[in-house]
Amino acid sequence: MNHRLMKFVGRLQTPTLSTLRTLCSSSSPSNNKLFVAGLSWSVDERSLTDAFSPYGDINEVRIVYDKETGRSRGFGFVYFSKEDEARCAKDAMDGKAYLGRPLRISYALEKVRGAPLVVPRLRSASGRNK
DNA sequence: TCTGAGCGG
Structure with missing residues (x-):
């Protein structure tokens, strides 16, 4: 049936599978990696680890x-x-203030080699986005 | 020093 499509796909470069997954997951990549913004400038990895420890097992905390x-x-x-723990932590800590600043938690974008990092817009400027 | 969006060390 669609072996022509398979042949066409076979001609493509296969290492773009992660890229395809990133593109197909339309809005929420739902990974176990959390992007935490709105941090106070006095927050370090230790504070974040201490803040997110009760929600699950943390592999690593990195502050930029x-x-x-x-x-x-x-x-x-x-x-x-686990991504369930990340989801729980996001649901529990998103929007709540930590050290005087409200937290903005989203799922981290996966860094794909060779592909430009496209950042999803959170707030539409003209309000046209629903 | 003050600074506040945002996807990296």
Whole structure:
């Protein structure tokens, strides 16, 4: 039947499977990697680990710092061992204030080699997006 | 020093 399609697919480069998965998962990539923004500048990995520990097993916590000033950029990443734990932590901590700042938690975008990082827009400027 | 979007070390 569709062996022509399979032949066409076979001609393509196969290492784009992760890219295809990223593209097919339309809005919420639902990984065990959490993107945590809205952090206070005084938050470090230890504080984030202590804040997200009761929601699951954390593999790693990384906070992004500025290369020049060395200050925290106000966002970081939390790696859980299970995506259910990440979902629980996101549902529990998203929107709640931590050290005086409301947290914005989303699922982290997967860094794909050779592909430009496309950031989904959260808020539509003109309100046209529903 | 003050700074507040945002996907990386």
